[in-house]
Amino acid sequence: MRFDGRDYNEIRDTEMKIGVISKADGSAYCRTGNTIAIAAVYLKPGREQSNLKVSYRMLPFAGEERKGLGLTRREIELSYIIAKALEPAIIFEEIPYLTIEASVEIIKADAGTRVAAINALSLALAHAGIPMKALVGAIAVGKVGEKIVLDLNKQEEDYDSEIIKKELPQYYEYYGEGKAVDIPMAMYKNKITLLQLDGSIDRKSLLEAIKLGKDGIKRMIDLQKIAIEDYYF
Numbered sequence: 001m002r003f004d005g006r007d008y009n010e011i012r013d014t015e016m017k018i019g020v021i022s023k024a025d026g027s028a029y030c031r032t033g034n035t036i037a038i039a040a041v042y043l044k045p046g047r048e049q050s051n052l053k054v055s056y057r058m059l060p061f062a063g064e065e066r067k068g069l070g071l072t073r074r075e076i077e078l079s080y081i082i083a084k085a086l087e088p089a090i091i092f093e094e095i096p097y098l099t100i101e102a103s104v105e106i107i108k109a110d111a112g113t114r115v116a117a118i119n120a121l122s123l124a125l126a127h128a129g130i131p132m133k134a135l136v137g138a139i140a141v142g143k144v145g146e147k148i149v150l151d152l153n154k155q156e157e158d159y160d161s162e163i164i165k166k167e168l169p170q171y172y173e174y175y176g177e178g179k180a181v182d183i184p185m186a187m188y189k190n191k192i193t194l195l196q197l198d199g200s201i202d203r204k205s206l207l208e209a210i211k212l213g214k215d216g217i218k219r220m221i222d223l224q225k226i227a228i229e230d231y232y233f
């Protein structure tokens with residue numbers, strides 16, 4: 001069993017809601033385990049060629065260590081990456097002269113914040129009435145020690161067999177040798193719009209991980225659909 005008792009292919013307890021910010025044109029909440037993202041979408045008149053702007057931020061108290069107030073390089077890069085993961089699903093031709101301003105705040109971080117941000121933003125865009133080819137689902141998959149697992153938490157992301165072997169030998173038995181490789185993914189329909197990899201992994205494990213990630217994304221999209229149904233019906 002994993003640190004938090006899950007099986008290798010299980011996602012964390014996940015909760016999604018839309019319409020959480022009354023003043024926004026679209027909004028959503030996504031909690032996956034102890035990672036929480038809140039997204040808001042505002043629609044503004046823009047140029048003929050419509051565009052999506054994303055701002056991802058992590059609140060100072062979200063992580064283990066207090067984060068400074070200024071925007072970090074990580075936040076700027078993640079804002080860009082998250083926009084790139086969502087853009088291909090938006091049908092911009094149907095909404096000319098529009099700037100979509102999307103902000104996503106991470107209020108609690110326990111790994112997988114960029115994927116929680118994408119799930120929350122996908123829902124917030126849908127809630128704002130933005131025409132989309134499909135919802136965009138996201139999840140992180142990876143290899144912890146020698147095990148391919150879905151939806152890593154922070155403890156798994158930080159895995160180091162040298163330390164765990166001494167401190168928590170029962171988990172060393174489960175995960176095995178090595179450190180963690182984290183692979184955040186996003187997809188709409190059958191198209192991958194985000195695939196990142198930190199660390200090194202062999203081809204066979206990578207393909208296995210992506211397959212598991214796709215199953216996880218399907219679950220995330222199902223949960224998005226349930227959130228929409230709960231709101232409207």
Ligand code: CDP
Nearest residue numbers: 063064065067109110111112113114115154
């Ligand atoms: O959050 P995500 O996995 O998408 O991105 P990451 O940069 O790989 O960060 C992994 C985790 O490290 C975050 O989810 C947080 O739990 C933690 N972290 C943090 O506490 N403070 C930071 N400034 C950056 C990351």
